[in-house]
Amino acid sequence: xxxxxxxxxxxxxxxxxxxxxxxxxxxxxxxxxxxxxxxxxxxxxxxxxxxxxxxxxxxxxxxxxxxxxxxxxxxxxxxxxxxxxxxxxxxxxxxxxxxxxxxxxxxxxxxxxxxxxxxxxxxxxxxxxxxxxxxxxxxxxxxxxxxxxxxxxxxxxxxxxxxxxxxxxxxxxxxxxxxxxxxxxxxxxxxxxxxxxxxxxxxxxxxxxxxxxxxxxxxxxxxxxxxxxxxxxxxxxxxxxxxxxxxxxxxxxxxxxxxxxxxxxxxxxxxxxxxxxxxxxxxxxxxxxxxxxxxxxxxxxxxxxxxxxxxxxxxxxxxxxxxxxxxxxxxxxxxxxxxxxxxxxxxxxxxx
Amino acid sequence: xxxxxxxxxxxxxxxxxxxxxxxxxxxxxxxxxxxxxxxxxxxxxxxxxxxxxxxxxxxxxxxxxxxxxxxxxxxxxxxxxxxxxxxxxxxxxxxxxxxxxxxxxxxxxxxxxxxxxxxxxxxxxxxxxxxxxxxxxxxxxxxxxxxxxxxxxxxxxxxxxxxxxxxxxxxxxxxxxxxxxxxxxxxxxxxxxxxxxxxxxxxxxxxxxxxxxxxxxxxxxxxxxxxxxxxxxxxxxxxxxxxxxxxxxxxxxxxxxxxxxxxxxxxxxxxxxxxxxxxxxxxxxxxxxxxxxxxxxxxxxxxxxxxxxxxxxxxxxxxxxxxxxxxxxxxxxxxxxxxxxxxxxxxxxxxx
DNA sequence: TTGAAAGCGCTACCAA
DNA sequence: TTGGTAGCGCTTTCAA
Numbered sequence: 001x002x003x004x005x006x007x008x009x010x011x012x013x014x015x016x017x018x019x020x021x022x023x024x025x026x027x028x029x030x031x032x033x034x035x036x037x038x039x040x041x042x043x044x045x046x047x048x049x050x051x052x053x054x055x056x057x058x059x060x061x062x063x064x065x066x067x068x069x070x071x072x073x074x075x076x077x078x079x080x081x082x083x084x085x086x087x088x089x090x091x092x093x094x095x096x097x098x099x100x101x102x103x104x105x106x107x108x109x110x111x112x113x114x115x116x117x118x119x120x121x122x123x124x125x126x127x128x129x130x131x132x133x134x135x136x137x138x139x140x141x142x143x144x145x146x147x148x149x150x151x152x153x154x155x156x157x158x159x160x161x162x163x164x165x166x167x168x169x170x171x172x173x174x175x176x177x178x179x180x181x182x183x184x185x186x187x188x189x190x191x192x193x194x195x196x197x198x199x200x201x202x203x204x205x206x207x208x209x210x211x212x213x214x215x216x217x218x219x220x221x222x223x224x225x226x227x228x229x230x231x232x233x234x235x236x237x238x239x240x241x242x243x244x245x246x247x248x249x250x251x252x253x254x255x256x257x258x259x260x261x262x263x264x265x266x267x268x269x270x271x272x273x274x275x276x277x278x279x280x281x282x283x284x285x286x287x288x289x290x291x292x293x294x295x296x297x298x299x300x301x302x303x304x305x306x307x308x309x310x311x312x313x314x315x316x317x318x319x320x321x322x323x324x325x326x327x328x329x330x331x332x333x334x335x336x337x338x339x340x341x342x343x344x345x346x347x348x349x350x351x352x
Numbered sequence: 353x354x355x356x357x358x359x360x361x362x363x364x365x366x367x368x369x370x371x372x373x374x375x376x377x378x379x380x381x382x383x384x385x386x387x388x389x390x391x392x393x394x395x396x397x398x399x400x401x402x403x404x405x406x407x408x409x410x411x412x413x414x415x416x417x418x419x420x421x422x423x424x425x426x427x428x429x430x431x432x433x434x435x436x437x438x439x440x441x442x443x444x445x446x447x448x449x450x451x452x453x454x455x456x457x458x459x460x461x462x463x464x465x466x467x468x469x470x471x472x473x474x475x476x477x478x479x480x481x482x483x484x485x486x487x488x489x490x491x492x493x494x495x496x497x498x499x500x501x502x503x504x505x506x507x508x509x510x511x512x513x514x515x516x517x518x519x520x521x522x523x524x525x526x527x528x529x530x531x532x533x534x535x536x537x538x539x540x541x542x543x544x545x546x547x548x549x550x551x552x553x554x555x556x557x558x559x560x561x562x563x564x565x566x567x568x569x570x571x572x573x574x575x576x577x578x579x580x581x582x583x584x585x586x587x588x589x590x591x592x593x594x595x596x597x598x599x600x601x602x603x604x605x606x607x608x609x610x611x612x613x614x615x616x617x618x619x620x621x622x623x624x625x626x627x628x629x630x631x632x633x634x635x636x637x638x639x640x641x642x643x644x645x646x647x648x649x650x651x652x653x654x655x656x657x658x659x660x661x662x663x664x665x666x667x668x669x670x671x672x673x674x675x676x677x678x679x680x681x682x683x684x685x686x687x688x689x690x691x692x693x694x695x696x697x698x699x700x701x702x703x704x
Numbered sequence: 705t706t707g708a709a710a711g712c713g714c715t716a717c718c719a720a
Numbered sequence: 721t722t723g724g725t726a727g728c729g730c731t732t733t734c735a736a
């Protein structure tokens with residue numbers, strides 16, 4: 001069995017047909033008789049032929065591939081998004097090239113270039129923190145079909161799919177207010193980050209709506225690293241008076257906040273209420289299980305993929321902006337209102 | 353500015369040199385005068401040229417790309433591995449094509465085919481559960497440089513980089529024994545899974561070494577899903593007598609086990625000791641912070657990448673088997689021996 | 705230090 | 721239902 005230099009021409013010769021016929025069989029195009037189809041496939045097996053996508057892409061000047069640029073695969077939220085995009089695009093026979101910038105804008109730019117050089121048909125982008133219009137211009141100038149996911153960006157005429165962050169902020173705030181809290185803190189994220197601003201905006205609006213004051217001492221801005229929650233809690237504990245409920249910018253941050261409170265002997269869910277945003281799989285098995293907002297990542301990924309593939313089939317359509325409705329998920333960190341169906345036993349999937 | 357149909361020939365004409373000269377400039381090869389280099393780069397900017405990697409790959413019959421096939425990006429352990437591989441291969445100017453099979457063997461096979469069609473130079477594989485020799489044969493038959501990572505497989509002559517799982521098992525068992533425990537349970541993973549068997553093997557050996565009996569009632573086999581820990585704990589609690597220490601197959605499993613124990617009113621770290629394997633970033637901020645074994649994922653990724661790239665530069669070298677030394681990380685779930693440097697405040701990176 | 709020409713493996717296009 | 725031929729955009733090879 002010859003190594004990987006078997007070409008379509010070899011197959012053609014072997015079967016006794018023309019290269020174009022073999023190509024048609026390979027692509028399931030045109031009307032080819034069952035007999036030749038079979039013969040071609042047999043030859044492929046026998047000669048150990050492997051399709052050369054580089055040659056095909058070059059000649060056809062198209063690819064059946066999209067790029068997915070995400071800010072960090074290590075964040076479970078975005079890993080889930082990536083999985084959803086991969087699955088959805090696979091259904092339409094597109095391959096997803098997944099690249100993780102690790103929040104590094106320079107690396108992100110290199111990856112955009114790579115994607116361009118590969119001639120991907122389109123790109124889905126969860127932009128790294130600090131990305132500006134300029135950074136995306138290689139995509140926009142060449143009019144590569146692009147959809148922004150999760151992280152909105154101040155760029156005109158680009159499609160977007162993400163959560164309704166403002167609504168999410170309102171949801172937690174109202175829940176906490178309904179539980180009788182009126183001393184609410186908001187920790188994590190930095191002003192200027194659109195997701196943080198929208199969540200905080202919804203949060204603040206809900207307070208105002210109920211005539212509850214917002215204590216600026218209880219708003220802690222901090223870059224959302226895995227350790228940030230703990231630091232924010234430390235700062236918060238220095239304040240006097242202290243809040244009775246703490247809204248965290250995301251679940252990851254809530255975990256470290258929760259640990260810090262526990263370490264200080266403050267019982268989360270009893271002495272203080274705590275919430276996150278995202279609803280990671282891990283949030284169900286946190287101790288105590290975290291009350292949070294399901295941002296529908298999987299659906300975001302699916303919709304982003306659908307939007308992009310749709311754009312590829314039907315160019316020239318208006319760029320859509322999709323904001324998915326979030327769901328409040330009440331668990332144990334708020335002390336009450338816990339519904340029994342949120343018990344961990346109910347969880348059904350996810351290999352460890 | 354013309355769209356992406358600008359070719360090397362256009363650049364050549366614009367500058368007044370030949371296409372081969374432009375090609376040489378692009379690849380930083382040959383001896384080209386500074387003047388022409390500059391002129392070429394200017395032309396590239398002005399005409400908006402984008403290198404066509406498909407054409408280059410076709411002609412040169414090689415690629416500067418490797419494939420990374422992982423079983424699940426949603427598992428933070430493997431997300432970290434992916435990041436490490438990406439970073440390391442980037443240093444050698446290789447692009448990593450990251451594909452996550454989600455533990456689906458059929459999908460994994462499709463991805464292997466895609467990688468082959470892309471003509472990647474080599475592949476790193478974290479095999480999906482259930483993968484056999486046959487599944488990797490497309491790679492092996494064509495002698496594509498391959499290195500298995502994390503998950504060993506019963507395949508002759510293939511390079512491997514992973515943790516020393518047996519050692520890891522010994523480490524936790526000895527720690528627990530040192531703390532005075534003699535009633536130890538082992539939960540999660542299934543016999544036949546090499547990682548589980550090695551960890552369990554080391555665990556059992558350590559008990560035997562100290563003359564401590566192993567109660568089969570306290571060995572719970574279960575597929576390591578996110579919910580498995582809780583289920584295993586439920587089964588364990590039905591037994592009588594009960595163990596005083598519980599070793600979990602991995603950190604994710606330990607989280608749900610921990611939550612379940614908490615829900616039952618059993619204080620982890622006081623009433624019972626609990627440990628995991630992996631040392632995920634989240635394990636430091638779990639409540640209580642999880643005692644576990646650092647399997648050195650990042651280093652595994654880096655070494656796997658180095659091994660592969662080395663193989664690409666120097667073919668014909670013997671396939672190496674690298675087993676990295678694990679480190680015990682003592683935190684709070686064992687009740688004692690907690691060193692202050694494991695406080696969450698010490699964590700230094702990772703965007704949430 | 706640069707150029708001319710051939711050709712990588714495939715698909716497009718037209719013809720039969 | 722199939723075949724012939726040109727050529728996608730690059731690199732290789734050899735020559736100047």
